[in-house]
Amino acid sequence: MVSQSTASSVPVAGVAERDRPGPGERFRDAIGRSWRPVALLVALLVAWWVITAAKLVETYLVPSPAKTLQVMSDKWGYIWHHTWVTTYETLLGFVIATIVGVLAAVIMVYSTAIEKTLYPVLLFAQVIPKVAIAPLLVVWLGFGLAPKVVVAVLIAFFPVVISMVTGLKAVDPEMIQLSATMGAGPLQTFSKIRFPASLPHLFSGLKVAVTLAVTGAVVGEFVGANEGLGYVIQQANGNLDTPMLFAGLIVMSLIGVVLFVLVEFAEKLLLPWHASRRGAAVTTTY
Amino acid sequence: MTERSEGTDKHSTVGPVTEQEASRGGTVQIEDVAVRFRMKKKDVTALRDVSLDVAEGEFVAIVGPSGCGKSTLLKLVAGLLKPSSGAVRVRDEAVKGPRHDIGYVFQRAALLEWRSARRNILLQAEMRRMPADRARERTAELIAMTGLTGFEDAYPHELSGGMQQRVALCRALLHEPPVLLMDEPFGALDALTREQLNIELNRIWRETRTTVLLVTHSIAEAAYLANRIVVMTDRPGTIAEIIDVDLPDERDYAATMAQPEFARATGRIRDLLGAASAAD
Structure with missing residues (x-):
């Protein structure tokens, strides 16, 4: 951005103004x-x-926007409570998936043996339809919070691992060689070079993961629950209460959107260097 | 002359190079080195019969066709690569693993994009656990020396290629290494910036008196900067000739180019490189 300058005293103020x-x-x-x-x-x-x-279309099949909105305001307390339950399950699942996914990725990148062992297992866990194992999880873990969180973790885990592995492997090999000549140990190379360099990749995985986590939590609720938006939708479905069904769907999507925006915001906050570069790359048209 | 154990290795080479250590001098000896790679069940010889003695404070340029193993030679000196046969010694010590008493500059600046220019330079200090005030002082010196003043807080994507390479050079010089290894450091720059950085490198070399090994594609760059020029031939890479450049260390750019000695050196390199490719 700074015009290539031969004079050494050009201040960076011009850059700062344009970036902020x-x-x-x-x-x-x-x-x-x-x-x-x-x-x-x-x-x-x-x-x-x-x-x-x-x-x-018959209104009992598709309710009007006004009717849906009215249900949302009438049953505000009811919807709000179940929204919180689903959000809580989603966030818990997302956080666990992130921690476990990042750790797994680090271990896999540093040990080819473990990577070769773990990768097929991961892939297998990924291709099993989560809807199909959710009933089993309810049998094992009961009707409480646990099976919902586990489904959310299972579904959100994969994009985290894949993006983190990609990120950790995408580091400039010359940077690693340079680090060796600086006398850096593996821990220093990891914390100062590899890990920060992998964060842009990780965040693209986290954005996918957080929206999937909502799906995971709701799938868990579908199978057996007495709380959460999945439960609300099942109840509404049983009663042919389409306005409530629509309300549930809308709120559920909003959770996903809000969480996605929050992750994107965290990315901008933590990786300003990445966001600004990406912004510059996108706005090349006049 | 004794081989160092792992423990003493760490103590003697990590951290800023002390005056006492620096006085040991940045000599490099390459003795009858060969490097072979195994590619697709076929042995490829990257280097063979390479011997080179570099004196303390000397500036040696290495030129040759692409793929003749010039970069491999630098990696051997840095201890990033093990020779298949032969020995490499830096400052009278056998190279066994990455050397910590060298500075390395690549063709790409290889800067951390989340760090400002200053903090990219300070990476060297952090990895070596140099005392913070010493590192800051040294960084300020280098920023002034390389003309980065005013750009300390800029991020790599805000810097031109020439400025990025200046940052990389500062990072390589922070710990006052007795040996500086440069792998086509100005290869990606435009001609004008390159010329300017050549002039600056000559001055920096005279000020720091560090031993420099510079790999380059530019014949003029080699002759302008070096005391000696190693001309290499194509696969398997080996030394065709070592040319002495009989010019004073302090070199004015235009005046040096006009010297008969400059013309002789560049002419000889062209002859050798032409002969190398004709023999192919």
Whole structure:
């Protein structure tokens, strides 16, 4: 970004200004970036409203937006409680999957023997449909929190491991050689070079994992639960209460979106160097 | 002359190189070295019959066609690669594993993109556990010496290629290594920046009196900077000739280029490299 300069006293202020826009500019940027998805969302809502208002579909099959919204506000306390349960299961599963996934990736990268042993097992665990083992988990672990968290972990674990392994292996080999000439031990090389270098990869895996964790928690609730949005949807389904069913679906998606945004925010906060570079790469068109 | 044990190795070479150690001098001896790789069930000889003595404070450039094993030679000196036969000695010690008393600069700057220029330079100090105030002082000196002043807090993606390479050079010099190894350090730069960095490298070499081994593709760069030029031939890489460049250490860029000695040295390199490729 800094123009290549032969004068050695050019300050970096120019860089700083361009990288950190003022609040007004940032607000305009935010609107500029988000009006398209917002417009699409509004268009979908209007389409939904038109379909139901024109009675193209029976209202007991697809409730109107107004009806759905009314259910959400009427049963606010009920929905809120179950939303928290699902969010809690999701977060717990996501955090465990992240910790276990990162540790597994580190071990696999440092030991080829363990990688070769563990990889097929991981792949096998990944290809088993989680919906199919959820009942078994309920039998083993009961109706409480545990089976939901375990399903969330199982489903979120894989993208974390894969992205972390990729990240740890993507380190510039010359950087590792340089580190050897600096007399760095394996621990120093890991903490100062390998680990930070792998974080951009890890975060792309975490973004996938966090949305999958929501699915995992809900799948766990479907199989056997008396709490959570999965339970809400099953109840609503049994009662043919489609407005509540829709409300449950909407809230569930919102959990995923909010958690995704939070992970992205954490990424920007922790890896400003990565975010700024990526931003520069994307905005090359005029 | 005795071989060092693992324990003393750590103590003698990690950390800033002390004055006492530096006085041991940055000599490099390569004795009848060969390197063979095994690729697809076929042995490939990268280097053979290479012998070279580098004196303390000497600037030696290594030129040759691509793939003639120039970089391999530097990796041998750094202890990043083990020769198949022969011996390498740095500062009168047999090289057994990565040397910690060298500085290394690659063609790509290999900077950590999450660190500012200053903190990239300080990586060297952190890994060696150098005293913090000594490291800061030394970093400030190097930043001034290489013309990075004003760019200390910039991140690698905000720096031009030439500036990035300056940071890499500072990082390589932070611990005052008796031997500096440079693997086509200016190969990716534009001609103007390259010329400027050549002039700076000549000055830095004179100021630090470190021994330099520079691998380069540029004949002019080799003749402008070096006391001696090692010309290598293509696979298997071996030394065709070592050319003495009889010019004073302090070299003005344009004036040096106009010297008959410069013309003689570059002419000889061209002859040798031409002969090497013609014999192919």
